[in-house]
Amino acid sequence: MAYDLNTEEKIKVAAAKIFEEKGFERTKNKDIADAAGINPALLNYYFRSKEKLFDAVLMDKIQTFSGVLFPILNDPNVALFDKIDILVDKYFKLFKENPHLAFFLMNELQNNKANFTRIIKNLPPLEDISIVKQFKEINPAINSLQFMINVMSITIFPFIVANAISAYEVFDNNEIDTIFEERRKMIPIWIRGMLQNNPVK
Amino acid sequence: MAYDLNTEEKIKVAAAKIFEEKGFERTKNKDIADAAGINPALLNYYFRSKEKLFDAVLMDKIQTFSGVLFPILNDPNVALFDKIDILVDKYFKLFKENPHLAFFLMNELQNNKANFTRIIKNLPPLEDISIVKQFKEINPAINSLQFMINVMSITIFPFIVANAISAYEVFDNNEIDTIFEERRKMIPIWIRGMLQNNPVK
């Protein structure tokens, strides 16, 4: 915890960490207060309620996640496999710094539909997004959406599982790093492989 | 709710459904009692505590999930791509019947480490599992674990997300069915494509 934060910022930083690890219900105001080194009553003083604090934190996290995603996917000046390369690279950095982020957002996507609905409804239609057009150029017969699903799946899902099982000591940290480092390099190649081998459905 | 169940079974069936949808904390004893059509006190009479009821339900669900997985992956009489084909097919059926199952288990993998540790520690070593050997036969240079991760990722992750976003009405149910039906057919082909295109790391 940095010492130059004001009380409001301390609360938000601590809350972000603990909500991400434990979710809304299992996080108690006292947990946040202890982590922030403040009195629990201050949480209500600054944020009115636990729920409003949570919403503020959630919005930040959604922004962090999608701020990585959309600018890359929708930049027509970046070629398809460069896009995938950059996307994978950025998500690997993001999840390394925020190991619970993917899991947390997955959870909230399920629990907290109101907050996500607004965001999803504001996205441009799929067929207008640059990467979707690029998939179609390479192979007009394929379903671009399926490839987007595949890229996201093989990028994000392993982080969710790896983080969940990290406490089980099936692999040590070095092994996990090696596995992910290899994935970072291979995912664009795997996607290429999927595309080449793809007949009309 | 079937009418020929005894009270204990009614409670467990109702609990399985609601715990799967909402998780442990957000599920109240009263929710289960209402769904089962019984008095909330009976939950404690039969299962002693909410937590013990949850554990009983969780064990069943882990059994359902892994009961699909391991017999297929470890059967040396089934060829590699037949394995993948069967695996994908079975999981698609399972998740269609239990839309929240993958999400629920993902969650508990994170929250409920004690219950999973025992199970994971009892698995055979990776290199002894039939499908891992078969990956190595096809291409000795590849890392089989990575392909297992890829198969599980592109199979399971889309169900987690699709279910979570189903309330958002981005796609209607027919579209979602079509997308998943295509995935069911394509996943083995995609995996083949990944393998062919894979140099030594």
Add this chain to the structure above:
DNA sequence: GTCTATAGGCCGATAGAC
């Protein structure tokens, strides 16, 4: 702004009647 004290609600568990 920050603290202590406590109100007030919710919920799991149990006692005890039937």
Add this chain to the structure above:
DNA sequence: GTCTATCGGCCTATAGAC
């Protein structure tokens, strides 16, 4: 076995002193 009534703990929120 099943019900009603209630206890007791936990936790969020707030009143009020400093």
